[in-house]
Amino acid sequence: MPNELPPITHIYAGNPLDRGDQERRDEGWLRDRALDATSKFLPLWENTVLVTNTPDHDLGWIGLDDVQRLGIEVEGIFLGLRDGAAHFTVDITRNQPASEALRTDEAWSFEDTRGVTDLISLADSGIVAQARAQVNWHNRHGYCAVCGHPTEMRRGGHMRFCTNCNTQHFPRTDPVVITVVADGDRCLLGQSRGRLQAMNRYSALAGFMDQGESIEEAVAREIKEESGIQVKNVRYHSSQPWPFPSTLMIGCHADAATTEIHMDTGEMSDVRWFTREDVASAMAGTNENLALPGPIAIAHHLIKAWVTGEV
Ligand SMILES: [Zn+2]
Structure with a gap:
């Protein structure tokens, strides 16, 4: 029986593979699986992943025959098991003949690991997250x-x-930590300097957790640093793996304890309070002054949960 998914499962979560913690400790088993005709291999090339050019765009799992035909070295990044078959990922960035052969084959295409989430299933996006984060970690x-x-x-x-x-x-x-701070019927959103300001796009405030810090402390510190606002009543909402390169987004809501904004101009180009009406119309795509993150990002769901009164 597969584990039941949590009620809120974001893109890049929901990976259906059994990561095989016991099996992967057996180097002989791994070597045998890497040479087994039932095993499957997912090629990554630069920051892209192979998908099928079928209408439903499955991940581009290739078999041992293709691995051998294309001269792909299976370095051993074992993703997990599904239906008894071992699933590996292979980074072919430095294997030019193999990447060229796959790129020119009409059965496949390489898609950006961010944009590909529009094409593939939620479960497959979880596999992409695992594969991309693993390849990146080993390369570095x-x-x-x-x-x-x-x-x-x-x-x-x-x-x-x-x-x-x-x-x-x-x-x-x-x-x-990424947090939507509420003050009654308005919420605090901001623009990071350099990234979002050209697009009228605002999002929940976010920042890396520091060492020796709890989630609640990190939320309070980041919000204070970026906006000058003090918060209380920090509540966890949900989390999202974000494999660029290996982040875990921890989504929270909090209430404002103070309301006067003192923005960190080094990090933020704007921070302001938005009314529930403003945010609701932006969610509906009818607010030309405010654009919000799309459903790929946990920020979208944190903002949506607040604007609909769920939290
Ligand atoms: Zn050493």
Whole structure:
């Protein structure tokens, strides 16, 4: 029986694969699966993922015959099991013949890992998130942070091991708190400097959690830093993996304890209160002065939950 998904499952969550924690500890099993005709392999090329050119756009799983025909090296990033079959991802960015062969094959296309979520299912977007974050982590962590020696992939990608100093390195996930702050019938939204200001686009305030900090403390600190507003009654709403490169968005709501804005002009180009009517019309796409994030982003759902009175 698959685990039941939480009531709010965002894009990039909902990965249906069984990550096979026991199986992936067996290096012999992994080697056998990488050479098994029932195994499936998902090619990533630069920041894109292979999909089928069928109307329903499945992920572009290729089989062992294609892996061997195209000379693709299976380095061993094991994503998990489904229906008894092992699923791997393969980064073919540096394998030009293989990427060219797949790019010119009309059966497939490579799609940006962000835009592809418009084409594929929620479950498949979870697999893309896992694959992209894994490939990125391995590409950036080839050397031991303790002694500088090259590290080796272990456990099908869930660890890198330094054979010089025996340090085990585990994949990073960087938590970000993102919060809609309410003051009665208005909510606090902002524009980060340089990114959103040209588009009249506002979003929930967000920032990386610091070390030695709880979620509630991170929310209070980030909101205070960016807007000068003090908050109370911080409530967790839902979370979203965001594989650019390996973030976990922790979505919250909070109430304002103060209301006067003192914006951090270094980080923000604007922060302001918006009325429920403003936000509702922006959600409906009828407010030319305010654009909100689309449904791919957790911010959309946090704002929607507030404007509809769910929270
Ligand atoms: Zn080391």
